[in-house]
Amino acid sequence: MTDADIFTYNGGRVDPGERQNLRFVVSETYLGDPVRIPVTIINGERPGPTAFLSAAAHGDELNGIEVVREVAYEWDLSELCGTLICLPVLNVPGFLAQQRYLPVYDRDLNRSFPGSADSTSAKRMAARIYTNFIEPCDVGLDFHTSTRGRTNMIHARADMGDPDVARLARAYGTNVIIDSQGASGMLRTEAVTDDVAAITVEMGEAHRFQRALIDEALAGVRSVFAEYGMLEAEQVRWPGWRTVITEEREKTWLRADVGGMVDMHFERGSLVHEGDTVCTITNPFKDDNVLVEAPFTGLLVGILENPVVYPGNPLCHLVELDRRTRRVVEMDQSSNSVGW
Missing domain, CATH: 3.40.630.10 (Zn peptidases)
Structure with a gap:
């Protein structure tokens, strides 16, 4: 010793x-x-x-x-x-x-x-x-x-x-x-x-x-x-x-522009494409729906669980994927359940 x-x-x-x-x-x-x-x-x-x-x-x-x-x-x-x-x-x-x-x-x-x-x-x-x-x-x-x-x-x-x-x-x-x-x-x-x-x-x-x-x-x-x-x-x-995910790769927290209740359309770990509706924010009467779209194709590393927001509250953490990784993730998610 x-x-x-x-x-x-x-x-x-x-x-x-x-x-x-x-x-x-x-x-x-x-x-x-x-x-x-x-x-x-x-x-x-x-x-x-x-x-x-x-x-x-x-x-x-x-x-x-x-x-x-x-x-x-x-x-x-x-x-x-x-x-x-x-x-x-x-x-x-x-x-x-x-x-x-x-x-x-x-x-x-x-x-x-x-x-x-x-x-x-x-x-x-x-x-x-x-x-x-x-x-x-x-x-x-x-x-x-x-x-x-x-x-x-x-x-x-x-x-x-x-x-x-x-x-x-x-x-x-x-x-x-x-x-x-x-x-x-x-x-x-x-x-x-x-x-x-x-x-x-x-x-x-x-x-x-x-x-x-x-x-x-x-x-x-x-x-x-x-x-x-x-x-x-x-x-x-x-x-x-x-x-x-480096500084050169795009990443962002999507934030609410209005207050209300959130209907999240994807799970954590999901691949979303540019223009996909990630979630919808509604008022108590459901007569004013605000769609929140993905600004680029990427992976939802983090998402909201508590479905109520003020303007400015974070909704989800989106990170960009390169094309090769995107194809691999698409194939992986088509054959497995999401939710890592």
Whole structure:
């Protein structure tokens, strides 16, 4: 055993071949009681990379919680090479309140990384998480869902200009990768700055477990473990087709120009053609229908779930496909049901 084989954090260590479940203190309540996040660390007996799986940086985003829990507590990790850090609920106060942001100051934990030990409560919490469990890693997957009232098809968001991040994103195996550096303070953005290859995985909607998406996300985790040799029995998967949405490719949120109730005519993940009526907005009497048409041919990465809108509210997230990918998607959707 060498020091390099031992995973250490503030207050403890995990030796090769060991597993620890802990509740790690990240803050305090008004009463001075500790705020703890659940953490599971599995240190394999054989060397390999250190990886993190994180979820619920937004407290109402539940799909990723189940992904991380199933990997940590249901998978056979006895042959794990390297170290795996599982963080199923980053934003415990938000999770307990079942709301997106930290409840007290309405701060976004996923705009607070890498944090600071002498700044706001959100940044202090972020610093405790980041320095102990994110910064020591080589790679990481941060699971999210759409915000309340909307839903996303499963896709990755990654800085494809970074070769290490691009390798991770492709290994995860989603059909769609949205190429972006991410905003300052995002967990994945700050991790990449510190040479930790990290991506965001978006999947479904808030406030629920969606089994089909969870299973798809778990397949992506297995593929990543195969790519990095963490579980040698696994294989890197090919999703059948892939498109990387870059700045050169058109993408837009279609927004409502009127208030009313929305009848969405397509599911998330659907291919729509230029001029297709994506949805219809009506008033309570259904005597004034406003048709919302696709401005270009593309894929509906995200759509509205809550069917009521004010003017300016987002209706759907549309991304452009090149002709070759479009033909592949058309054939794929003609033989399979939509709804990734």
